[in-house]
Each structure stands twice: as structure tokens, then as C-alpha cells.
Amino acid sequence: MSHPLLSLVLACTLAAAPLAARAQGATVAFGGLQQDTSLPVEIQADQLAVNQADGSATFTGNVLVGQGEMRLSAGEVRVEYGPEGGSIERLHASGGVTLANKAEAAESVEAVYTIASGQVVMTGDVLLTQGQSALSGQKLVIDLKAGTGVMEGRVQTVFQPGGSVGGGAGSE
Structure with a gap:
């Protein structure tokens, strides 16, 4: 490689380095998922089992939760x-x-929604779609009250021309 071409390749590689680091965690906006967490929680399912010992209830089969x-x-x-x-x-x-x-x-494979804080933690092969754009990773932490979230774990994205993921994936 000639010296000018080597310099160009090196410059492009160094310029891309911060982007690669950012790909490990991307902050995204969730305007559509912003939620009033004080609203009632409604649950529908095929079956319900109540455990008096630990104060829990397990809904199974086609579970739908609405808030x-x-x-x-x-x-x-x-x-x-x-x-x-x-x-x-x-x-x-x-x-x-x-x-x-x-x-x-x-x-995702699993999710935990903590009602008081309005935080949803989704884990395992997470896929977020916003319009025609998509973002994937291994963990997504959503703050429903603020309407924001962070995707972590080898983040990948596909942007459609004229669209964006949450107004700037990877922005802080």
C-alpha cells in the first residue's frame, strides 16, 4: 500500500473506533412507550395460580397485560x-x-417490569422496532416514565432512509 492510501485507511479505522465502542450500548428514545405507571394494570390469561406463601400469582397461557x-x-x-x-x-x-x-x-425472551420505578428490563435476543427501523441486542432497559431506554450487548441496527431509531441510536 502506498503511504497516502495507508494513511487514509488508518484515519478511517481510527474514526470508526468510537462508533464500534458505542455499538456496545445505545441510548434510544421511546416516546411511544412513555407510560403513566400509576394507571391500573389489567391482566388476562388462560390460567391463574396463586401462591399464598410468597404472595405471588402466576398467569399462564396467552397472557396479556395492559396499562x-x-x-x-x-x-x-x-x-x-x-x-x-x-x-x-x-x-x-x-x-x-x-x-x-x-x-x-x-x-425478548424475558422481561421484568418494576411498577413503582416504571423500569422494564428485557433480556435475551431483544429486538426493538420503531416504525421501519430496528435495533437489537441482549438487554434493553426502558424507563417508561421518561420515555427513554438503553440497549446493551452487541447492539446492531438497521436504519431505513428517512427514518431513525429513537432520534439517534448511540447518541448520549
């Missing part, structure tokens, strides 16, 4: 109630989880 405009579907959802048994603290969803609202949807 406002947000929908979560899964094969199984375990509900953890608060110390007084009246309020829901956490939802543990597994068996092919989909979280959707308006034009945004996220899929």
Missing part, C-alpha cells in the same frame, strides 16, 4: 405483590415477551 396504551404479552407472567398484598410491585414475564405501544414494539 394505559401499553401492552405486554407473554407465555407466563408472575406477579409479585407488595407487603400488604394489594399493590403490584413487579411483573416477571417469560416465554416470548412482546411490549408494544403505538408504533414501537420490543421483543
Whole structure:
């Protein structure tokens, strides 16, 4: 390689290095998934098992959870109630989880939704679609109150011309 060509290749490689590092974690906006976490949580399922010993309930078979405009579907959802048994603290969803609202949807193997904080942690082969754009990774942490999230674990994305993922994947 000639010296000018080597310099160009080296410059391009160094310029791309910060982008590769950022690909490990991407911050994205979730305007469509912003949610009022004080709204009632509705659950539908084929079956319900209640465990009085640990204060939990497990819904199985075509589980659909609704809160406002947000929908979560899964094969199984375990509900953890608060110390007084009246309020829901956490939802543990597994068996092919989909979280959707308006034009945004996220899929994963498992998800944990902590109601009070409005945080949803989705893990295992996570795929986020926003319009025609897609973003994938191994872990997605969504703050429903703020309408933001962070994708982690070998993040990959596909941008459609004229579209964007959350107004700037990889932006901080």
C-alpha cells in the first residue's frame, strides 16, 4: 500500500473506533412507550395460580397485560405483590415477551417490569422496532416514565432512509 492510501485507511479505522465502542450500548428514545405507571394494570390469561406463601400469582397461557396504551404479552407472567398484598410491585414475564405501544414494539425472551420505578428490563435476543427501523441486542432497559431506554450487548441496527431509531441510536 502506498503511504497516502495507508494513511487514509488508518484515519478511517481510527474514526470508526468510537462508533464500534458505542455499538456496545445505545441510548434510544421511546416516546411511544412513555407510560403513566400509576394507571391500573389489567391482566388476562388462560390460567391463574396463586401462591399464598410468597404472595405471588402466576398467569399462564396467552397472557396479556395492559396499562394505559401499553401492552405486554407473554407465555407466563408472575406477579409479585407488595407487603400488604394489594399493590403490584413487579411483573416477571417469560416465554416470548412482546411490549408494544403505538408504533414501537420490543421483543425478548424475558422481561421484568418494576411498577413503582416504571423500569422494564428485557433480556435475551431483544429486538426493538420503531416504525421501519430496528435495533437489537441482549438487554434493553426502558424507563417508561421518561420515555427513554438503553440497549446493551452487541447492539446492531438497521436504519431505513428517512427514518431513525429513537432520534439517534448511540447518541448520549
